[in-house]
Amino acid sequence: MREDIIQIRWHGRGGQGAITAAKIVASAAFSSGFAGVVMTPTFGTERRGAPVLTSLKISKHKINDLSPITEPDMVVVFDHLLLKEVDVTNGLKEGGIIMINSPRPAADYSYKGMNVFTSDINSVASSVGLPPGIINTGVIGLFAKATGLLDLEPLLQAINIEFEGRNPEKNIEAARLAYENTMIGESR
Amino acid sequence: MHVIESGNVAAANGVKLARAHVVAAYPITPQTPLTEKLSEFVDAGEMDAEYIPVESEHSALSVCIAASSAGSRPFTATSANGLLYMSEQLHWAAGARLPIVMCVVNRGIGAPWTVWNDQQDAFSQRDAGWVQLFACDHQQIIDTVIQAYAIAETVSIPVMVCYDGYILSHTYMPFEIPDSDTVDGFLPAFSPEYALNPAKPCNLNTVTLPDIRPDVRGDTAPGYMEIRHNLHTDMREALNVIKTVDEKFYSIFGRGGHCFIEPYNCEDAEYIAVCIGSLSYQLRDVVDALRQDRIKIGVCGLRVYRPFPDEAIRETFKSAKGIIVLEKALSYGYEGALYADIKAALYDCDNRPFIHNYILGLGGREIKTQQLLDALRQSCTIDIPVPQWIGLKM
Incomplete structure (x- = not known):
């Protein structure tokens, strides 16, 4: 109904930190002048490893x-194997952005009328020395590059605050590397 | 300082700023993260309070009753069946006139089990003698928790601060955490008129005979009925106190100013939608859309359910053609309780508006903006029997 709201859906698995990632983006958006940010985790009977999703809405004005x-408008996919389990494009607007943590190049994915971006975040996270499975900060780098919605710097600052005392440097490095390694598919 | 956190964290920060001395709570979804956050505050030494893990909600409120009787500032929180398990002590706390503050994170009641949001839990305890305040967003949650202590301690009546489970409790949005010193200026330390004191033993709330009688000092003491009468008159007086506290809060923090009813686009409204909680903000977008179709409609969020702000309701609704009451609760066998209350408040108006009633969102049933748009448009157009249901799949 309101056209000023950018809507981002996050698809992850229980335990992958999708909520934390969306919260970091929310914080960076707020500090970048978006007065309205609302992050709504969808709760059900989720378990570790099962598909979960989180909604993030961003606007210059208060969100009601x-x-x-x-x-x-855009979807973030924490694990390319989720594509086999969940219809991540459900309701995605024409010309929407699909961001996938995947070892495959973006050109391998074909979604009609959509823009696909991929980054091999598992490898990135491992290369900076993060424990296996800690990929949510890398996803933020992918998000920054793919959407251009927010500058990388406020996102890295938000990671630094969120991960205070828990390896902020490695997480920041993961986000930066994933940003640099993001591959862009062709719009079809 | 602005933060982006969940509604439960907003509530916990309010409790911390209010300098509650005793926290006693039993975890229940969706309240759990609130009490977890408080236990973290206490553990980290950020809050000078005793955290008492209890074995049930009944015990949680019993601990608060004891703590408050001893003159301290207690806090507890619960949801749904947890609130019902407290029910006996709810009435006790009100009858004993103890200024306890409790968050009720609104959730549907089992059976069948649900962990999702509606407001049947708080509504079902309407007549327990507690002040019931409702918040629409995180800023109101933290602000209302702080104000709740000022209200409770002025009128010696316990206060519930209610907010929608999940929709607010687990959603993240920005809010400002006020400065601790400023809150101390607004809410000074609690100094009760009397408190349990081992040096001066006394009985409190013993068996009270039907009629008045002399007390141990020979003074005429009120009987049970006088005590109930006093609770009622003080509850009515609480309306003035809520207003005074809101004005003081506004003058210090610059937020508030609509302590009973928060209106949106109501100045020239022919139709006014009314509800309690976060739904009233969702309806603002709906009202904006209907205004584009030249339907003169506004929305009001009711911030206080008990004491009932009937004067404010008459003042706000007196020139409307129609009132549309949307409720996440139902008085089975009749209609929405809020609808019945609003109808009664408007009975004496010269120009009585028509009043419609919609029941929606029970047990977390999703409330789609389009459904609200259709319902309000319908109510502005045709007469319909009540109550109507939104989102019912039969």
Whole structure:
């Protein structure tokens, strides 16, 4: 109904830190002048490893509708294997952005009318020395490059605050590397 | 300082700033992260309070009753069946006139089990003698928790601060955490008129005979009925106190100013939608859309359910053609309780508006903006029987 709201849906697995990643993006958006940021985790009977999703809405103005996103402008996929389990493009607007943590190049994916971006975040995270499975900060780098919505710097600052006392340097490095390694598919 | 956190964390920060001395709580979804955050504050030494892990909600409120009787500032929080398990002590706390503050993170009641949001839990305890305040967003949660202590300690009546489970409790949005010194200026340390004191033993709330009688000092003591009458009159007086506290809060923090009813686009409104909690903000977008179709409609969020702000309701609704009450609760066998209350408040108006009633969102049923748009448009157009249901799949 309101056209000033950018809607981002995050698909992850329980335990992958999708909520933390969305919260970091929310913080960076707020400090970048978006007065309205609302992050709504969708709760059900989620378990570690099972598909989960989180809604993030961003606007220059206060957001009143806290309901989950049904027509996202962009979707973030924490694990390319989720593509086999979940219809991540459900409701995605024409020309929407799909960001996938995948070892495969973006050109390998074909979503009609959509823009696909990939980054091999598992490798990135491992190369900076993060424990296996800690990929949510790398995803933020992918997000920054793919959307151009926010500058990388406020995102890295938000990571630094969120991960205070828990390896902020490695997480920042993962985000920076994933940003640099993001591959762009052709719009089809 | 602005932060982006969940509604539960907003509440926990309010409790911390209010300098609660005793926290006693039993975890229940979706309240759990609130009490977890408080236990972290206490553990880290950020909050000078005793955290008492109890074995049930009944015990949680019993601990708060004891702590408050001893003159300290207690806090507890619960949801749904946890609130119902407290029910006996809810009435006790109100009858004993103890200024306890409790967050109720609104959730549907089992059976069947649900962990998701509606407001049947708080509504079902409407007549327990507690002040019931409702918040629409995180800023209101933290601000209302702080104000709740000022209200409770002025009128010696316990206060519930209610907010929607998940929709607010687990959603992240920006809010400002006020400065601790400024809050101390607004809410001074609690100094009760009397408190349990081992040096001066006394009985409190013993068996009270039906009629008045002399007490141990020979003074005429009120009977049970006088005590109930006093609770009622003080509850009505609480309306003035809520207003005074809101004005003071506004003058210091610059937030508030609508302590009973928060109106949106109501100045020239022919139709006004009314509800309690976060839904009233969601309806603002709906009202904006209907205004584009030249339907003169506004929305009001009710911030206080008990004491009922009937004068403010008459003042706000008196020139409207129609009132549309949307509720996440139901008085089974009749209609929405809020609808019935609003209808009664408007009975004496010269120009009685028509009033519609919609039941929605029970047990977390999603409330789609389009459904709200359709419902409000319908109510502005045709007469319909009540209550109507939104989102019912039958």
